[in-house]
Amino acid sequence: MSIPGETPNPYARPQPPQPPQPPQQGGPPPGPYGHVPQQSPQPPQGQPHHPPPYAQPTMPGVPMGGYGPAGMATGVPPVGPAGGGARGKGWLWGLGGAVVASAVWAGALFATGGFDGEAKADLAGYRYTTDLCGPTDSQTFEDAGYKEKSETGSTNPQHSSSQDPALDSMTCNIDYEPSASSSGDYSSVWLYTTASLHKKSDPGPEFEAQYRAYEDQKTSTYSYKVSAVSGLGDEAYVVTQTNKSSSDTGAYVILGVREGWMTYQSTWSEFVSSSSSADAKSSKEATEMLKDSAKATLAKLKG
Numbered sequence: 479m480s481i482p483g484e485t486p487n488p489y490a491r492p493q494p495p496q497p498p499q500p501p502q503q504g505g506p507p508p509g510p511y512g513h514v515p516q517q518s519p520q521p522p523q524g525q526p527h528h529p530p531p532y533a534q535p536t537m538p539g540v541p542m543g544g545y546g547p548a549g550m551a552t553g554v555p556p557v558g559p560a561g562g563g564a565r566g567k568g569w570l571w572g573l574g575g576a577v578v579a580s581a582v583w584a585g586a587l588f589a590t591g592g593f594d595g596e597a598k599a600d601l602a603g604y605r606y607t608t609d610l611c612g613p614t615d616s617q618t619f620e621d622a623g624y625k626e627k628s629e630t631g632s633t634n635p636q637h638s639s640s641q642d643p644a645l646d647s648m649t650c651n652i653d654y655e656p657s658a659s660s661s662g663d664y665s666s667v668w669l670y671t672t673a674s675l676h677k678k679s680d681p682g683p684e685f686e687a688q689y690r691a692y693e694d695q696k697t698s699t700y701s702y703k704v705s706a707v708s709g710l711g712d713e714a715y716v717v718t719q720t721n722k723s724s725s726d727t728g729a730y731v732i733l734g735v736r737e738g739w740m741t742y743q744s745t746w747s748e749f750v751s752s753s754s755s756a757d758a759k760s761s762k763e764a765t766e767m768l769k770d771s772a773k774a775t776l777a778k779l780k781g
Contacts, residue, residue, distance in 0.1 A: 597680065599675075599677045599678070599738075599739045600739050601675055601677075601738055601739055601740055602737045602738030602740055602780070604738075604776075604780050605779070606641055606646045606648070607639070607648060607779070608648075609637045609639070609650075610639065610648035610649060610671060610672075610673055610779075611636075611650040611652065612778075613775055613778035613779045614635075614650045614669075614671050615770075615771040616771075617774070618767050618770045618771040618774065619771065622759070622767055623656060623658065624654040624656060624657060624667060625657050626652060626653065626654060627653040627654060634652065635650055635651060635652040635653075636650070637649060637650045643677065643678070644676075644678040644679075645675065645677060646674065646675040646677070647672070647674050648672065648673045648674070649670070649671065649672050650671045650672075651668060651669070651670050652668065652669045652671075653667070653668050654667040654668065654669065655667055656754075656756035658756045658757075659754060659755060659756040660755055663751070663755055663756060664750075664751045664753075664754065665748075665749065665750045665751070665754055665756060665758075666747070666748070666749040667749075668747050669744065669745070669746055669771075670744070670745045670747070671742075671743070671744045671745075671775070672742070672744075673742045673779060674740070674741045675739065675740055676739040676740070677739070679739075680739055681739060681741050682712070682713075682736060682739075685713060685734070685741065686713065686715065688734070689704050689715040689717055689732075690715075692717045692732075698722070699721065699722055700720065700722065701719075701720050701722065702718065702719055703718045704716070705718075707733070707769065709769075710772060710773065711736050711737030711776070712736055713735075713736050714733065714734060714735040714736070714772075715733075715734050716731060716732065716733050716765050716768070716769075717731065717732040717734075718730075718731050718761045718765065719761075727752065727757070727758040728758045729746065729747075729748050729758060729760060729763075729764040730745075730748075731745070731746045731761055731764040731765050731768060732744075732745045732746075733745075733772055735776065737776070742775075742776060742779075744768050744772055744775075746764045746767065746768055
């Protein structure tokens with residue numbers, strides 16, 4: 479306190495203003511998850527209020543160390559003056575933690591390809607080919623008593639392919655006939671194979687569902703059974719069709735394989751009339767042929 483008429487002391491330190499008292503009616507509003515924060519104790523009247531040595535100053539109207547509803551800091555603490563002691567060190571520690579967190583985040587994005595918004599395709603070593611019939615294994619079917627049918631006026635086997643930045647597609651169709659069949663026998667046997675390289679999206683989450691959907695395609699004549707297959711790729715499924723009304727023999731089996739972002743499917747369809755001298759393979763036998771052929775075909779397609 480200065481005496482009237484005296485020159486004010488330029489080095490006298492003014493007392494800081496007293497903090498406002500909280501209202502007596504009601505309590506603080508609940509937090510974002512229903513938690514009611516406790517009110518901070520107020521300093522006794524007439525005593526200067528000093529923040530704890532590690533508390534950081536915040537923007538006006540924001541509680542010290544406050545965080546918003548999403549858990550983000552509501553204010554950025556300003557840089558304290560040199561020699562700020564513990565307060566300056568606390569700010570530097572916080573800055574160091576933010577730098578480390580940013581480095582980890584950036585490293586994760588580089589590793590997953592997150593900076594360009596796309597994950598890197600996992601093709602598991604498989605490569606595109608313009609002629610899928612080349613690596614398609616046919617020895618398995620020849621050993622089982624089938625031969626490629628000699629087509630008149632058409633090509634057997636037939637293949638097609640398409641290359642695109644998002645998806646590479648390859649197909650192969652081979653017509654077979656039982657080696658023991660005669661010229662007068664009516665039989666239809668074919669193997670249809672496809673392979674796809676998914677380069678923009680992961681087919682994994684939907685792969686099983688595509689085959690399980692066959693179970694809902696029941697009619698008065700046909701029904702389907704879907705089973706998981708082990709030992710092929712990351713996952714594999716076999717679909718078997720049952721014909722309820724036909725007296726003719728035959729089998730219709732689909733085998734689907736996924737490895738990484740590569741999908742492969744082979745379909746065996748055989749129809750042999752009851753008057754034929756050749757016997758058709760059962761669904762179980764056809765499944766084993768498809769599995770053996772798929773192992774050999776995928777090994778060639780990857781190599």
